[in-house]
Amino acid sequence: EADDGGNIEVAGGFARSGFGGSIIMRTGYSLGASSGTFDIATANAGEDGVSGHMTMFTGTTSAGNSGHVRIETGVATSGRGGAFTVLVGTGNSGSGGSVDITSGKTTASSGSGGTVTVTTGSSTATSSGNMIMKSANAGSRGVSGSIYMSTGSTTSGTSGDMKFQTGVATGGQGGDIEFFVGSGNSGNGGHYILIAGETSAAAKQGGDVEITAGLGSNTATSNGGKGGDVTITAGESAGMSPTLNEGGSIGIY
Secondary structure: OOOOOOOOOOOOOOOOOOOOOOOOOOOOOOOOOOOOOOOOOOOOOOOOOOOOOOOOOOOOOOOOOOOOOOOOOOOOOOOOOOOOOOOOOOOOOOOOOOOOOOOOOOOOOOOOOOOOOOOOOOOOOOOOOOOOOOOOOOOOOOOOOOOOOOOOOOOOOOOOOOOOOOOOOOOOOOOOOOOOOOOOOOOOOOOOOOOOOOOOOOOOOOOOOOOOOOOOOOOOOOOOOOOOOOOOOOOOOOOOOOOOOOOOOOOOO
16 A cells, blocks of 8 residues: 655635635845745656646636736846746657647637737837747757647637738838748759638639739829839749759649
């Protein structure tokens, strides 16, 4: 029979009509140096087990919203704010561990599911922070991971939109949107495919593909705005054979 280790339980005080008691844990303060570190960790596993789980959640409620979970680094007055890092440990068997972020579900008849918002840091004097989303480089015998972005399906109504938009600039030009396919050294180059939506409804047409250059909205009579150009260029060929190495074609059907 297993001899499990004993538990340590810490609970705030019970209240019949007011708020229950809180649990507050803080590290030590230092007048001249850094405050103490707060480490929360499960013990390493033995020979035939796994390390212990770590679970943090707020309690359920029968009348009102459940409690928040907030993790925040402190404000710095003479330096940078502390980093917030989420890392999955390294393993040597099977696939790597996942990071899942899921907003809240609702069963209300008129409510929407929770939103997931990821925003970079602002700056009062210079540029806001960049947002980088990428898959890791491949190992010696694989391919780099794919990036999928899609809206959910629906059984009654229109599925969600997907929008890519740069911000409005009041003292400069609007930011570019660029899509590049990476270069390779084996086989043909990667494709760039843009396909409008299909419809199976009777007497309806498939989705349109619209490419519109930018509006030059200045209305000055002397030299106002000029509309942007639309340029379609096929691929250039660097081969030296005049019969086998020709530039790409443009087909309009």
